[in-house]
Amino acid sequence: MKVPLSWLKEFVAIEVTPEALVERLTFAGLEVEGLTRIGSDFKDIVVGEVISVNPHPNADRLTLCDVATGRETVRVVCGAPNVRAGNKVPFAAIGAVLPNGMKIKSAKIRGEASFGMLCAEDELGLSEDHAGLMQLPCDIPAGTPLIEVVGGPDVVLTIEVTPNRPDCLSILGIAREVAALYGCRLNLPSIKFPETGPAADGPARSATHSVAGGLTVVVEDTEGCPRYTARLLRNVTIGPSPLAMRLRLARCGIRPINNIVDITNYVMLECGQPLHAFDLALLAEGRIVVRRATLGEKMTTLDEVERKLTPDMLVIADAQSPVAIAGVMGGAQSGILATTRDVVLESACFKPALIRKTSKTLGLSSESSYRFERGVDIGGVDWASRRATALMVAHAGAAAARGVVDCFPVEPKGRSIVCRFDRVRDLLGVDIQDNEIASLFEALTLTIVDRSKKSCTVKVPTFRPDLEAEVDLIEEVARLYGLDKIPSALPHSQFVSGSADQAPPERSAQARALRPGEPGVNDAFIRATIMCRDTLVGLGLTEIINYSLVSEKLLTLCDAARTAQRIVLPRPISVDQAILRDALLPQMIETLGRNRSRQIAEAAFFEIGRVFFRNDQQAYTEEEHVALGLMGPVGRTGYDKRSALAETDSFLWLKGILEALCRKLFIRVDERPAYEGQGAGLAFQELTVAAPPALYDLGCFEKNRAMVITLDGMPCGVFGLVREALRREWRLVEPVAILEIRLAPLLERVTTVPAAERLPVYPSVTRDIALRINNRLRHVDIVNAIWKIAPKELTTVELFDIFSSNEIGVGCKSMAYSLTYRSGERTLTDDEVNRLHLGLKDRLRNEISVEIR
Amino acid sequence: MKAIAILALKEAALIEARAAGTAEALEQVRIKYLGRKGLLPDIMKGLKDADVSERPAMGRYANELKQELAALLEKRRAALEKAAAVSAPDSFDATLPGRWRAFGARHPISRIIEDAIRIFDTLGFTVADGPDIETEYYNFDALNTPADHPSRDTQDTFWLESGQLLRTQTSPVQIRVMESRPPPVRIIAPGRCYRRDTTDATHSANFHQIEGLYVGERVSMADLKGDITCFAQRLMGPGVKVRFRPHFFPFTEPSVEYDFSCHVCGGKGCRVCKQSGWIEISGAGMVNPKVFTKVGYDPETVTGYAFGMGVERIAMIRYGIHDIRLLYDNDKRFLEQLAQ
Numbered sequence A: 001m002k003v004p005l006s007w008l009k010e011f012v013a014i015e016v017t018p019e020a021l022v023e024r025l026t027f028a029g030l031e032v033e034g035l036t037r038i039g040s041d042f043k044d045i046v047v048g049e050v051i052s053v054n055p056h057p058n059a060d061r062l063t064l065c066d067v068a069t070g071r072e073t074v075r076v077v078c079g080a081p082n083v084r085a086g087n088k089v090p091f092a093a094i095g096a097v098l099p100n101g102m103k104i105k106s107a108k109i110r111g112e113a114s115f116g117m118l119c120a121e122d123e124l125g126l127s128e129d130h131a132g133l134m135q136l137p138c139d140i141p142a143g144t145p146l147i148e149v150v151g152g153p154d155v156v157l158t159i160e161v162t163p164n165r166p167d168c169l170s171i172l173g174i175a176r177e178v179a180a181l182y183g184c185r186l187n188l189p190s191i192k193f194p195e196t197g198p199a200a201d202g203p204a205r206s207a208t209h210s211v212a213g214g215l216t217v218v219v220e221d222t223e224g225c226p227r228y229t230a231r232l233l234r235n236v237t238i239g240p241s242p243l244a245m246r247l248r249l250a251r252c253g254i255r256p257i258n259n260i261v262d263i264t265n266y267v268m269l270e271c272g273q274p275l276h277a278f279d280l281a282l283l284a285e286g287r288i289v290v291r292r293a294t295l296g297e298k299m300t301t302l303d304e305v306e307r308k309l310t311p312d313m314l315v316i317a318d319a320q321s322p323v324a325i326a327g328v329m330g331g332a333q334s335g336i337l338a339t340t341r342d343v344v345l346e347s348a349c350f351k352p353a354l355i356r357k358t359s360k361t362l363g364l365s366s367e368s369s370y371r372f373e374r375g376v377d378i379g380g381v382d383w384a385s386r387r388a389t390a391l392m393v394a395h396a397g398a399a400a401a402r403g404v405v406d407c408f409p410v411e412p413k414g415r416s417i418v419c420r421f422d423r424v425r426d427l428l429g430v431d432i433q434d435n436e437i438a439s440l441f442e443a444l445t446l447t448i449v450d451r452s453k454k455s456c457t458v459k460v461p462t463f464r465p466d467l468e469a470e471v472d473l474i475e476e477v478a479r480l481y482g483l484d485k486i487p488s489a490l491p492h493s494q495f496v497s498g499s500a501d502q503a504p505p506e507r508s509a510q511a512r513a514l515r516p517g518e519p520g521v522n523d524a525f526i527r528a529t530i531m532c533r534d535t536l537v538g539l540g541l542t543e544i545i546n547y548s549l550v551s552e553k554l555l556t557l558c559d560a561a562r563t564a565q566r567i568v569l570p571r572p573i574s575v576d577q578a579i580l581r582d583a584l585l586p587q588m589i590e591t592l593g594r595n596r597s598r599q600i601a602e603a604a605f606f607e608i609g610r611v612f613f614r615n616d617q618q619a620y621t622e623e624e625h626v627a628l629g630l631m632g633p634v635g636r637t638g639y640d641k642r643s644a645l646a647e648t649d650s651f652l653w654l655k656g657i658l659e660a661l662c663r664k665l666f667i668r669v670d671e672r673p674a675y676e677g678q679g680a681g682l683a684f685q686e687l688t689v690a691a692p693p694a695l696y697d698l699g700c701f702e703k704n705r706a707m708v709i710t711l712d713g714m715p716c717g718v719f720g721l722v723r724e725a726l727r728r729e730w731r732l733v734e735p736v737a738i739l740e741i742r743l744a745p746l747l748e749r750v751t752t753v754p755a756a757e758r759l760p761v762y763p764s765v766t767r768d769i770a771l772r773i774n775n776r777l778r779h780v781d782i783v784n785a786i787w788k789i790a791p792k793e794l795t796t797v798e799l800f801d802i803f804s805s806n807e808i809g810v811g812c813k814s815m816a817y818s819l820t821y822r823s824g825e826r827t828l829t830d831d832e833v834n835r836l837h838l839g840l841k842d843r844l845r846n847e848i849s850v851e852i853r
Numbered sequence B: 001m002k003a004i005a006i007l008a009l010k011e012a013a014l015i016e017a018r019a020a021g022t023a024e025a026l027e028q029v030r031i032k033y034l035g036r037k038g039l040l041p042d043i044m045k046g047l048k049d050a051d052v053s054e055r056p057a058m059g060r061y062a063n064e065l066k067q068e069l070a071a072l073l074e075k076r077r078a079a080l081e082k083a084a085a086v087s088a089p090d091s092f093d094a095t096l097p098g099r100w101r102a103f104g105a106r107h108p109i110s111r112i113i114e115d116a117i118r119i120f121d122t123l124g125f126t127v128a129d130g131p132d133i134e135t136e137y138y139n140f141d142a143l144n145t146p147a148d149h150p151s152r153d154t155q156d157t158f159w160l161e162s163g164q165l166l167r168t169q170t171s172p173v174q175i176r177v178m179e180s181r182p183p184p185v186r187i188i189a190p191g192r193c194y195r196r197d198t199t200d201a202t203h204s205a206n207f208h209q210i211e212g213l214y215v216g217e218r219v220s221m222a223d224l225k226g227d228i229t230c231f232a233q234r235l236m237g238p239g240v241k242v243r244f245r246p247h248f249f250p251f252t253e254p255s256v257e258y259d260f261s262c263h264v265c266g267g268k269g270c271r272v273c274k275q276s277g278w279i280e281i282s283g284a285g286m287v288n289p290k291v292f293t294k295v296g297y298d299p300e301t302v303t304g305y306a307f308g309m310g311v312e313r314i315a316m317i318r319y320g321i322h323d324i325r326l327l328y329d330n331d332k333r334f335l336e337q338l339a340q
């Protein structure tokens, strides 16, 4: 909403600086987004009369004009297309400075001397118009200072009006606020005019059907149009509107058209009521019908676009066809023309939802629809009509036909609200006196109809439909009293029931409480997630956050198999953000690839975020996941980073991170790792096992380079090396290891309180064993075999060397383990340990086919 | 053996000690004379077999030998060390880069969410959660959003096939929490939200919010101001002030927008705050009684405040990030800059 201060001051006589007003309005809820200074004192700019116009000898588009300036006649070179002899136009003399900073000097233009400049409106900062010279009224004598014609400098405020305050979409509405804020009187403009002709009402008047002076109005849809008024203005003279009006419209961003149309717009800006003018001669049978459009009906709007109408749109029709889309835009066929003689002036009220829907369906909005869809003051409809009529009588020579058509079947009852003084003080936390509250209401022209010791009853005027309940009145108090006067209460801590601190300690109940996205208070889960994040950061991983919406291309690249599970947006904004991600890994790989393309050679990333999928019953499901991704020599420190990165390196680093994380989260990580997925705590399964729900398709992994992760026997995630073809998409040359796991099972034991165990008393003794084995045998096979035959004194088995060589032979490797023996009862002697170790070696030979070296 | 022989031995020992040019050579001398199997212990062992008249002198000379040699060795050792410190090349290089695994970095979005959780934790707020895929009821109806409100449009909201939607705000969590328990309620709810905004430097179709809600007896706007101020000062710095401007939201009444005074210039005006001294943060207000009625609370007995904040916006202000897309670009260098 643009508000020229000069206009506002006609409604409220305030003496404040624009800056002070901006501050006051902003803190009363009318946020001022912009302050524009317009015009100037126009020193050395006067009204010039163009005496003669001659062609420029050297330029087709330029003319040589002789201009009378009141004191002399000077020669000016002019480029405007609309310059004619006899025009009165703004003349800037040598030495004048235009508002845009341009200084006028005597000049030679294409060889001809020019002593001044004839100006367009934009050059004077009066509007955006640069179509031609600004045309001034012909009756002003040459030499009159321009400031006397167009007024001095002005300030235009741009105010952001919240949707609950449609009344403030007008100068009047803003003026009411200003009057309340500054405690000054509101001056309303005149709505008096003489009426002519016979008595208004025809023979058949009802609430929805009315006749006046040859005009018949029928409102068929009174729900869509609760009030419709029309006045008839005869013998109008169509011409330009007064300069002052044109300038004001321009300042508010509306292009002047002619006096009738300008007046409808002017009054709309003034009081917020959109008006429409029809040419009576163009209305078939002099009839106006407010009705729904019929199916297949079409109409060409003022902007020359043919619109397809539907029955959920309200139209203004004549006896035959629609002439306007109610509240949105008039038709091209019934508008005011230069030849119009009799004007029908519509001032009406339409149902906001209807106008909004119509405007949206047609993709057509206007100053009018903008106001109607927020709601206009049903009590102010006739005032606006009178105001416009008075202006048309004054500026278009109109004769107002006697009376008015006013179809207003149900006059709304005025609303009264009780406001308790204590309630105001309690809700705002401020000590404001009863009388002060009451006087703030009065300043807003809310009449106090009743007052007791504890409360007052306020009558709400029709222009404030937003005031529905007591709390709305309290808001009025708050913003007028000043939010800055509300104190800051000292913060205090208060523990309310149901917080994590009071959660039952039993593990099962705790586990149930730890569900991501579960509605309601979920303190423990979120805090555990934070701990999980910090742990990963401590392990050297950097957190990433990716969009929840991804492209189908990316998902399918990694996972062509599981499209049925995905939740696809019916109306995405772009193909890049079309599907809710059902896994974190695709973006993890993409992120690693993006970093690699920026010369970042190594990265260790994690993301904790939600994935979305349809479950077996097709219901939308969301779940929190953790993804990890490693590229480059991230597991090495210092200057050993150059040596080639083996697949095993990346894979085992990632596995190590998982193990470290699990230990931190009290998940058992056995030194005797279970590879059939049956063990307690962290274990692994071959990838051939069917993937659990919501887990990423295993197709993005290299064959035989991935494992399913199980927690307490439940498949929960997957990890491994990215398949080579997929890496190539992002030019990732070296091995890339990735992991994705469900967060909830990871956090299930996070609240465990560990119990202290007695430390060993007797010393341990270590013996090594080196094995030559076939490559087919895995670490887990050896460890399991050792444990199977281990004496009770064996406490740990630790791999400390692994290598292949010519001596070891093709297809074989050497693995060396360090075995620790200890007794809980006494110190073992060397001989005892040697005996135990020798026995173990012997039995191991029988257990698996190894050669002990 | 004669006492004189011990004196000669002493001379020889001192000469050898003076001649020794390295720490190893000095050690050799020490071992030769003073070591467990050295010459001096040998002499001392032989003392009981020596001539009685010689014994006192021998004892004295042996003692002299021991003390003088030890003193000289120590002096020489110190001198050699001093010389070595000045000149000798050594492979030990203290300037080599340290070798230990570095920390990773937290993403600024999750860092700010965590900070907010910790700050409000001290005021007794617990963390609440809700689904990203919401129903129209929780996202709009229960929050008193008019049936034909523009924010419900397919223009602004991602609707799903099922008629559910991607939440446009974290406010539905308020409703879910209030439905699940009687007052009082003190929660904050961080989470992802979605709007149909085309991505540019300041817009993102998916973003994060933190919602706060406090409902109880006689909760007032002064409490809201106090608690937000406490948060602002702990998050942005002790001098930060908070101001309210009236605004409009369907689910709060009165509604405000709140600003922080600029943490960079202290309110004097700078580039960050566009010379205004203030930075717009987000919206807040007193819970609309209509919302209480929807969740079965009695608006006559409880009042409450609610506030929201955009996490990306706070991250951008706090770290001086000019483009929201950087937060989702996940460039390792960018993330490491902001590690704290």
Ligand SMILES: [Zn+2]
Residues within 6 Å of the ligand: B262, B263, B264, B265, B266, B267, B268, B269, B270, B271, B272, B273, B274, B275, B277, B278
């Ligand atoms: Zn600043």
